[in-house]
Amino acid sequence: xxxxxxxxPTRILFGKGRxxxxxxxxxxxxxVLVTYGGGSALANGALPEVREALRGFVSIEFPGIEPNPVxxxxxxxxxxxxxxxxxxxxxxxxxxxxxxxKFIAAAVPFAxxxxxxxxxxxxxTAALPFGVVLTLPATGSEMNNGAVISRATSKLAFGSxxxxxxxxxxxxxxxxxLPPKQTANGVVDAFVHVIEQYxxxxxxxxxxxxxxxxxxxxxxxxxxxALKDPQNYxxxxxxxxxxxxxxxxxxxxxxxxxxxxxxxxxxITALHGLDHAQTLAxxxxxxxxxxxxxxxxxxxxxxxRVWGLRDGAPDEAIDRAIECTRDFFESLxxxxxxxxxxxxxxxxxxxLSQLERHKMTALGEHGAFGVEDARKTLEKAL
Amino acid sequence: xxxxxxxxPTRILFGKGRxxxxxxxxxxxxxVLVTYGGGSALANGALPEVREALRGFVSIEFPGIEPNPVxxxxxxxxxxxxxxxxxxxxxxxxxxxxxxxKFIAAAVPFAxxxxxxxxxxxxxTAALPFGVVLTLPATGSEMNNGAVISRATSKLAFGSxxxxxxxxxxxxxxxxxLPPKQTANGVVDAFVHVIEQYxxxxxxxxxxxxxxxxxxxxxxxxxxxALKDPQNYxxxxxxxxxxxxxxxxxxxxxxxxxxxxxxxxxxITALHGLDHAQTLAxxxxxxxxxxxxxxxxxxxxxxxRVWGLRDGAPDEAIDRAIECTRDFFESLxxxxxxxxxxxxxxxxxxxLSQLERHKMTALGEHGAFGVEDARKTLEKAL
Numbered sequence: 001x002x003x004x005x006x007x008x009p010t011r012i013l014f015g016k017g018r019x020x021x022x023x024x025x026x027x028x029x030x031x032v033l034v035t036y037g038g039g040s041a042l043a044n045g046a047l048p049e050v051r052e053a054l055r056g057f058v059s060i061e062f063p064g065i066e067p068n069p070v071x072x073x074x075x076x077x078x079x080x081x082x083x084x085x086x087x088x089x090x091x092x093x094x095x096x097x098x099x100x101x102k103f104i105a106a107a108v109p110f111a112x113x114x115x116x117x118x119x120x121x122x123x124x125t126a127a128l129p130f131g132v133v134l135t136l137p138a139t140g141s142e143m144n145n146g147a148v149i150s151r152a153t154s155k156l157a158f159g160s161x162x163x164x165x166x167x168x169x170x171x172x173x174x175x176x177x178l179p180p181k182q183t184a185n186g187v188v189d190a191f192v193h194v195i196e197q198y199x200x201x202x203x204x205x206x207x208x209x210x211x212x213x214x215x216x217x218x219x220x221x222x223x224x225x226a227l228k229d230p231q232n233y234x235x236x237x238x239x240x241x242x243x244x245x246x247x248x249x250x251x252x253x254x255x256x257x258x259x260x261x262x263x264x265x266x267x268i269t270a271l272h273g274l275d276h277a278q279t280l281a282x283x284x285x286x287x288x289x290x291x292x293x294x295x296x297x298x299x300x301x302x303x304x305r306v307w308g309l310r311d312g313a314p315d316e317a318i319d320r321a322i323e324c325t326r327d328f329f330e331s332l333x334x335x336x337x338x339x340x341x342x343x344x345x346x347x348x349x350x351x352l353s354q355l356e357r358h359k360m361t362a363l364g365e366h367g368a369f370g371v372e373d374a375r376k377t378l379e380k381a382l
Numbered sequence: 383x384x385x386x387x388x389x390x391p392t393r394i395l396f397g398k399g400r401x402x403x404x405x406x407x408x409x410x411x412x413x414v415l416v417t418y419g420g421g422s423a424l425a426n427g428a429l430p431e432v433r434e435a436l437r438g439f440v441s442i443e444f445p446g447i448e449p450n451p452v453x454x455x456x457x458x459x460x461x462x463x464x465x466x467x468x469x470x471x472x473x474x475x476x477x478x479x480x481x482x483x484k485f486i487a488a489a490v491p492f493a494x495x496x497x498x499x500x501x502x503x504x505x506x507t508a509a510l511p512f513g514v515v516l517t518l519p520a521t522g523s524e525m526n527n528g529a530v531i532s533r534a535t536s537k538l539a540f541g542s543x544x545x546x547x548x549x550x551x552x553x554x555x556x557x558x559x560l561p562p563k564q565t566a567n568g569v570v571d572a573f574v575h576v577i578e579q580y581x582x583x584x585x586x587x588x589x590x591x592x593x594x595x596x597x598x599x600x601x602x603x604x605x606x607x608a609l610k611d612p613q614n615y616x617x618x619x620x621x622x623x624x625x626x627x628x629x630x631x632x633x634x635x636x637x638x639x640x641x642x643x644x645x646x647x648x649x650i651t652a653l654h655g656l657d658h659a660q661t662l663a664x665x666x667x668x669x670x671x672x673x674x675x676x677x678x679x680x681x682x683x684x685x686x687r688v689w690g691l692r693d694g695a696p697d698e699a700i701d702r703a704i705e706c707t708r709d710f711f712e713s714l715x716x717x718x719x720x721x722x723x724x725x726x727x728x729x730x731x732x733x734l735s736q737l738e739r740h741k742m743t744a745l746g747e748h749g750a751f752g753v754e755d756a757r758k759t760l761e762k763a764l
Contacts, residue, residue, distance in 0.1 A: 001397075001616060001619045001620070001623070002397070003396060003397025003398060003399075003400065004394075004396050004397065005393065005394065005395050005396070006393070006394040006396070007391075007392075007393040007394070008390070008391075009389075009390075009391040010389075011387065011388070011389040012386075012387065012388040012389070013387050014385060014386050014387070014388065014635070014636065015383075015384070015385025015386060015636070016385060017385075018385065204616035204619075204620070205620075206596075206599075206600045206603065206604065206620045206624075207596060207597065207600050207620060207623050207624055207627060210592075210593075210595075210596030210599065210600065211592075211593055211596055213592075213596075214588075214589060214592030214593055214595075214596055215589065217588075217592065218588045218589055218592065221588065222588065234383060234586035237383045237586075237636075238383070238586070238587075238588045238589060241383070241589050241635075241636075242588075242589055245589060253396070253623075254396065254397070254619075254623075
């Protein structure tokens with residue numbers, strides 16, 4: 001096991017009816033900016049409950065944060081926050097709203113051009129405190145200190161110990177009304193988060209490995225249930241808690257991590273507008289096929305412990321584990337080939353150029369995944 | 383899954399050589415009281431490294447915190463802390479030193495009689511900040527907000543959101559010199575912590591269940607390795623991280639918990655001076671036998687997932703799972719019968735009186751474990 005530092009101060013309020021506890025979590029007298037996306041925060045009932053809970057506070061609403069939240073939109077929110085002397089932010093939504101709110105939190109007190117936060121990784125020395133009401137389990141942003149922001153054809157990440165949510169409210173009933181596509185995307189996203197922290201090479205980190213397998217197994221069991229019966233509380237609750245645990249830092253402690261699937265996927269979203277989870281479902285099976293030797297030992301462990309593939313030749317177990325992964329995504333309705341989205345081989349050069357432009361040329365757990373490997377992966381994903 | 387609130391702000395610094403990072407974690411200019419037990423903190427090398435790391439600070443040492451830390455000793459430390467204007471505590475040791483330090487942290491600023499913290503559960507409105515250098519993985523106290531303190535024949539627990547360690551340093555190499563008995567006790571302690579949060583009744587909390595099973599499986603694999611080869615880094619590291627995760631709140635989220643084994647065990651320690659883990663190893667197998675119907679469904683899950691007992695009749699699987707549990711403790715050298723420690727049936731009435739005196743008469747996940755059940759359990763444990 002490698003050395004590590006773990007720190008995660010976000011308070012989680014989990015369960016039915018927890019939005020009612022909101023007022024106690026926000027500093028008394030705070031001026032609150034409520035950020036959200038579109039109509040789903042209204043439709044799922046979260047926003048009305050938030051408005052009710054915020055009665056004792058001065059609050060302003062900022063709707064319209066996009067999927068893959070856009071820099072310019074967030075800058076507008078930051079201006080409003082400054083002008084209105086906002087001192088607390090409340091994100092109501094999924095990963096995009098939360099990520100966007102993290103950026104607003106950092107941008108409001110930032111001296112200088114806030115673009116530097118993304119492009120130059122400028123150090124964040126202060127941020128507005130903020131809370132979250134989660135309505136879409138997927139990204140884990142509700143319990144971590146990272147965010148991904150889009151501007152034109154770039155998706156750029158930033159992080160800081162100052163942008164952990166102060167609290168996050170996770171009420172599984174608020175996910176009942178999710179469209180099947182978003183439920184499925186969330187399951188795929190959480191699944192691939194775990195894979196990127198697990199499917200590398202073994203370092204005798206037994207707890208982390210088993211925790212990762214716990215999350216994968218739970219998604220495999222509960223994902224289909226939530227799609228079949230959207231109001232199955234336990235399925236919704238298990239998916240919600242799994243997605244949070246999948247990217248709150250815990251399973252990455254002391255182990256190598258990969259993230260090449262994400263980086264290649266980001267470029268597909270940036271150039272072709274696919275959902276984040278769709279890009280992961282496309283890239284991952286191809287990535288595992290291309291890198292099967294590098295990941296051999298963990299692929300065998302994955303085959304055994306997650307898919308129960310214990311018999312037969314090792315290479316066959318690996319083949320079947322990759323196949324099971326693809327079939328799982330497809331069974332949720334998330335297509336796993338570029339061609340399923342009308343993207344052909346002619347798109348590959350531009351995707352590779354984007355990776356080079358963003359200096360994504362030494363990816364993976366060994367820092368050895370370069371543009372040629374990305375080409376092979378994208379070709380396998382056609 | 384039940385509703386829950388999760389919050390754990392302790393920063394973990396895990397790995398070889400992390401004591402060197404100590405100075406950065408303590409507020410600049412702090413006056414530090416270093417608390418420890420006996421000579422083991424010197425022998426394992428932790429204390430010399432701590433002294434080296436604390437060179438830039440005013441620091442005083444307070445040795446002599448006992449196993450099952452004693453109220454009067456801790457009050458003496460609190461007096462010294464007040465007199466010397468200490469504003470940071472650093473516990474170097476295992477659960478007893480950490481628990482004791484938590485009490486000192488709460489007692490120093492406490493207005494009134496500090497005994498009220500334990501006896502009357504007086505609210506703690508302030509506490510000195512403190513850090514931990516862990517040298518004995520077992521109790522999980524390094525990443526939680528609870529403590530157990532002894533006075534005469536009472537072992538009393540207290541807890542507060544204000545007594546989370548600010549940080550805990552976990553260097554597995556500092557456990558190389560542990561006597562086999564302490565290594566084994568630590569594994570048993572962590573194992574039973576998980577069991578108390580897992581082996582109750584099912585509530586469809588799939589992540590928590592699998593995380594618990596992850597911890598149990600890791601202890602079963604790694605415990606014997608650490609005893610056989612005390613300098614096996616990975617075994618020591620896995621045990622250390624498992625023991626921390628076993629009682630940092632995570633696996634208890636949203637599930638019923640038991641703790642009857644602990645409460646009965648506490649009385650055996652108080653009256654007969656057995657190690658905490660010895661009492662758990664005695665009580666647990668007997669407890670599971672007595673309560674096998676109440677715990678039936680989870681016992682079957684435990685038999686299957688932890689001990690691989692999938693075939694045969696359910697009752698047989700339960701019998702064998704309980705037997706495997708006992709055999710595991712015995713294989714570590716921790717005896718599992720009262721008679722192994724020279725305690726006979728004549729000791730039972732006094733133990734039951736103690737439980738009544740401490741109002742421990744409605745224990746367990748259903749609050750239904752009373753004095754008669756404790757009698758049956760102790761009789762089974764003879």
